[in-house]
Amino acid sequence: MNPKLAQKIAFVFLLIATLCVIVPVLIILFIIVKQGYSAITWEFLTTMPRDGMRAGGIFPAIVGTLSIVLTAISITLPIGVGAAIYLNEYAGDNALTRIIKLSIVNLAGVPSVVYGLFGLGLFVIFLNLGVSILAGALTLSIMELPVIITTARGALSSVPQSFREASLSLGVSRWQTTRYVVLPNALPGIMTGAILSIARISGETAPILFTAAAFYVPHLPRSMFDQVMALPYHLYIMSTQIPNVPKNLTFGTALVLLMLVLAMSLVAIVTRVYFRKRRKW
Template sequence: MIKLNPKLSQKFAVAFLFCATIVAIIPVVIIIFIIIKNGYSAISLEFLTAMPTNGMRSGGIFPAIVGTLSIVFCAILITLPIGVCAAIYLNEYAKDTLLTRLIKLAIVNLAGIPSVVYGLFGLGIFVMFLGFGVSIIAGALTLSIMELPVIITTARGALNSVPPAFREASLALGVSRWQTIRHIVLPNALPGILTGAILSIARISGETAPILFTAAAFYLPHIPRSPFDQVMALPYHLYIISTQIPNMPKNIIFATALVLLMMVLSMSLIAIIARIYFRKRRKW
């Protein structure tokens, strides 16, 4: 081995780490650049608010936007309360037994299951067994089951970040455990829980596989009337127009991708802003 002097090796290390960072960023920048360059020409108010026409080759993507929003909205409505409650139980009440350790391990592992497996699970349970059919509700349930482990994990992290001393101080005053959780722990964990929730929304808005068999329609140019309706969804719509439709104008494909990207990015942005806001308000 050549022995470098410390100053030189320091420089090499910094240069190497910097390059690794650049390599990580470049693909993201290129993707965003290509999508904007090819897609911006098709973006217009009509594109965002009109029904698709001419076999989806022209018109807008309004039903796909509404479809995705309604699936995601329902999913988060289901997954957030259940996830937060489970996190409270696991973090605040559950004793450290073999069973709770197994449950925690299972939750961590659930987050690693491929999303298409959740899709098949949703098809079997919600669409067929429970008879919801291919619908918003079936898709939302599938997505919420997929997102539960993530919500539970982030919510537990947020609860954990509340100093144990606060709980002890409250309990020592004779305040009950639940009141301590309700009035001390939860208000202080809320920012973290919310940030996790918003990031989850961002993540599930882009998911295709879980809604493929459970909610998404190939072509359905109207707005859903009930949670048991089938809907178009942006990620699936993007997949169809880029692979299944001949003579599809390129700029519409890229514009659809751009809309999806913007939806996800703006969610993440809201999460970041919320986090900054709450961090400023935090009093410890």
């Protein structure tokens, strides 16, 4: 076959494959928005579910998800940034460093439901936290740790080495150099990663299945030790466990969850673009 023609045909196939990836995404978004937007009312967002979830709102699920996710990120962010600082600023090229890196790779690959098992075993039962916001948040924070470490390391290593040398040459200690020169310049990257992590764990269901989520709680959480409803779990039970839920309520829940996730991703992307433009080096 004429190579030019072969190239044309091949490129058409590649294009079709790409469309097979992209188009369904758009279709999914379209379906959820089309079917779900009619459910989105002020009442839907701010009231309790009624009639066994077949009417009313999803307010407690929104509050529950936010409280789990924000607790999780406030645990995982300092630890993750600390670990990233250790790996990027202090660690030598030795066996310990390699083991830490391997552990991070491994943590990143553990299935989310296994994190759920672990959270159940350690936090809920062994540490006796019960099924609670705290247990769920701790579980999610360990799950998200490798992602935070990896993005924070990327942000730290993008700060030019010369900045560190300039500071060190003034007799400033390593930690002070990290604190006053490296961290401020890595902060936008770290924040972007943190926001993306919030988005990602907002949609996680399996890890909170046995550690935090409740089928139905008639009140808002009062403390860290309460069980809560959570948006992704709510969507799961509405679509599989309860018969005859009005279609637009389920789609509405999916839409709210999706918007929450996408809005945060968008914030992260805007942050990244904003700081990249303002970057001074």
